Amino acid sequence: MVFSTIMFPAVISNSLAVMLLPAISGASAQGNTALVNKAVRQTVQLCTILGFLCIFAFLGMGEWIGIRLFHNTLAGVYLKTLCWICPFVFLGSTLGSVLHGLGRAATTLLINLASSAIRIAFIWLGIPVIGLKAYLWGMLVSQIFASAISWLCIRSSVAVNHR
Numbered sequence: 001m002v003f004s005t006i007m008f009p010a011v012i013s014n015s016l017a018v019m020l021l022p023a024i025s026g027a028s029a030q031g032n033t034a035l036v037n038k039a040v041r042q043t044v045q046l047c048t049i050l051g052f053l054c055i056f057a058f059l060g061m062g063e064w065i066g067i068r069l070f071h072n073t074l075a076g077v078y079l080k081t082l083c084w085i086c087p088f089v090f091l092g093s094t095l096g097s098v099l100h101g102l103g104r105a106a107t108t109l110l111i112n113l114a115s116s117a118i119r120i121a122f123i124w125l126g127i128p129v130i131g132l133k134a135y136l137w138g139m140l141v142s143q144i145f146a147s148a149i150s151w152l153c154i155r156s157s158v159a160v161n162h163r
Helices: 003-007 010-029 033-070 073-101 105-130 132-157
Strands: none
Touching: 003 033, 003 073, 010 033, 010 073, 033 073, 073 105, 073 132, 105 132
């Protein structure tokens, strides 16, 4: 129920990912690694900032949003629990787009499959033991995994400058 609220700011990062794909693809085709590096750096910074702003907003206003939008205090608790996923969802979509732009669509597919397998494992193994929290943990772990592996794949494809 609250996942749609958590995902609402992802409209910004998803739009960024769509706009980023042709720029990365073109720069990569021309061998312009400096432009690829700059685009990746700026995108990661923007998504990270947006993600942490969402964490602070949902932590601070989660209960209020839960009551106002859903007329349910438990929704506010879930908003505060799920908010930690924001930076990784935002990064995951844009880093996936970068990988596509670099011609690594198969890598993106494998990362998404592995991420889904992690979520399924948490559902299958965790829900019988600890309940719904296992699903929430699975979401977080799978998003962290997808973002980290995508980042590592990008670094191996392009020498991302850390200035």
